Amino acid sequence: MNIPQMQPLMPATHLASRLAETTAISVSACYQCKKCSAGCPLTFAMDLLPDQVIRLALLGQMERLLGSRTIWVCASCVTCTTRCPNGIDIAGVMDWLKEEALKQKAAVDQPEVATAHRFFLESIRKAGGRLSEMALMQRFLIYKLRRQPNLKELLDNAKLGLALFKRRRLRLGRPPVIKGKGEIQSIFQRAGV
Amino acid sequence: MEGTAADYAASIAGVSPLLDLELAELEDWSCCGASAAHSLSHRLSYELPARNLGLAKKAGLDVVVPCALCFNRLKAAEKEAEKETGQTPLDKKIWDLLDFLTQPSFLQTLAKKVRRPLKGLKAVGYYGCLASRPPAITDKLDYENPQNMEKLLTVLQAEPLDWSYKTDCCGAGLTLARPDLVDTLVRRLYDRALAAGAECFVVSCQMCQANLDMSQERISKQAGKKYYLPVFYFTELMGLAMGHTDTAKWLSRHLVDPRPLLQKRGLL
Ligand code: SF4
Ligand code: SF4
Numbered sequence: 001m002n003i004p005q006m007q008p009l010m011p012a013t014h015l016a017s018r019l020a021e022t023t024a025i026s027v028s029a030c031y032q033c034k035k036c037s038a039g040c041p042l043t044f045a046m047d048l049l050p051d052q053v054i055r056l057a058l059l060g061q062m063e064r065l066l067g068s069r070t071i072w073v074c075a076s077c078v079t080c081t082t083r084c085p086n087g088i089d090i091a092g093v094m095d096w097l098k099e100e101a102l103k104q105k106a107a108v109d110q111p112e113v114a115t116a117h118r119f120f121l122e123s124i125r126k127a128g129g130r131l132s133e134m135a136l137m138q139r140f141l142i143y144k145l146r147r148q149p150n151l152k153e154l155l156d157n158a159k160l161g162l163a164l165f166k167r168r169r170l171r172l173g174r175p176p177v178i179k180g181k182g183e184i185q186s187i188f189q190r191a192g193v
Numbered sequence: 194m195e196g197t198a199a200d201y202a203a204s205i206a207g208v209s210p211l212l213d214l215e216l217a218e219l220e221d222w223s224c225c226g227a228s229a230a231h232s233l234s235h236r237l238s239y240e241l242p243a244r245n246l247g248l249a250k251k252a253g254l255d256v257v258v259p260c261a262l263c264f265n266r267l268k269a270a271e272k273e274a275e276k277e278t279g280q281t282p283l284d285k286k287i288w289d290l291l292d293f294l295t296q297p298s299f300l301q302t303l304a305k306k307v308r309r310p311l312k313g314l315k316a317v318g319y320y321g322c323l324a325s326r327p328p329a330i331t332d333k334l335d336y337e338n339p340q341n342m343e344k345l346l347t348v349l350q351a352e353p354l355d356w357s358y359k360t361d362c363c364g365a366g367l368t369l370a371r372p373d374l375v376d377t378l379v380r381r382l383y384d385r386a387l388a389a390g391a392e393c394f395v396v397s398c399q400m401c402q403a404n405l406d407m408s409q410e411r412i413s414k415q416a417g418k419k420y421y422l423p424v425f426y427f428t429e430l431m432g433l434a435m436g437h438t439d440t441a442k443w444l445s446r447h448l449v450d451p452r453p454l455l456q457k458r459g460l461l
Binding site: 023041042044045073075076077078079081082089091095096098099102110112113114115116117118119120121124129130131136137140156160163164167178179180183184187188190191192193 | 221222223224226227228229230231232233234235236237240241244322323326327328336337361362364365366367369370371374377378381407411445446447448
């Protein structure tokens, strides 16, 4: 009989303790009931289920987690956190891992998602506090087309833009500059973003 | 509000005076950073909304927030400040607009002002995620099965239908980067709404509205069948029922034109 070789993982506690320190989330409370994964609407696009993320965090598998698809396709709907019987903020763990992946310059599995978030924030910073939807959409479209030219997508986007424009749902100019522009800049600086 | 949700903004401004309510825009507000901020920087995701919290304190009024995400982030900043300082940063309440406008007093006024009962309009209420979740932040009690929208629709004499997807996610945070994932989530909502017998959605969040409304044509093409499910803001239906003269104008801005449905039901 062929018994498959199990690959033992060497548990390490550094990840769990850093998480507990920075976010007060205790992954060690998890008893693997998998309720988080049962209610998660994005599991179809994930490489690790939410309960596996928590388990791997407990086991200190930093690299595996930072390189995972799951942390980026998580839609932050917070169903998991809401339902966890042990009060674990699973969605908060996902956010922490995303921030950590960027800090550690890990290979990001979903660069589009990370870039979209970054452009969103840069758009607010540049415009001085409010978002310019139009500028954001344009900038992201250019980024996407550079990575992978796709005529159909370009046309679809143009069509949607035109439809919105016709219905006066696109503001073409810049958003108004607010008085607290300076405050916004220092908030961004303090956060190091 | 100033851009893709111009229809929502106009309907809020149109409906409030009919309910003897005066809303003032929070002066000098800034963007809360939404999902982008909490995904990339925990600190930013508190400091951006905390600025708005400070402005609200100066204004000294209750804060009524029409966007689920802004509401969520503002509440999160409030909780964080409470944790840090041990005091509430705001002595007034932070409301999401739907909760605010469905307080008993407003519903009573509304009931008296219904001129055109929305008889025969079969609708599912779609609340989305972040106005409800997580309850530790939103302070909601009925976060798994909220009822406000249904109560409101009953007052407007429409037919609210029960379904299990009212707080499911539409994937708003991924709209830009992974529209394909959003399409999967949204198509699920269309199918479940149809299975419940609905002919339209009623929403209280501009991200939900955008995702359900703007992608309908694209999803129809992919699915090889024509979905027709208009997506109303609850404030638009209030306006319609109270006979606000601008209602048709607000509705003309939707991508899925609700007017044929309303005409069919004799409501327009
Ligand atoms: S719901 Fe909570 S306890 Fe259950 S598996 Fe998920 S994280 Fe663990
Ligand atoms: S927050 Fe993310 S992991 Fe949790 S249920 Fe929603 S999509 Fe799934």
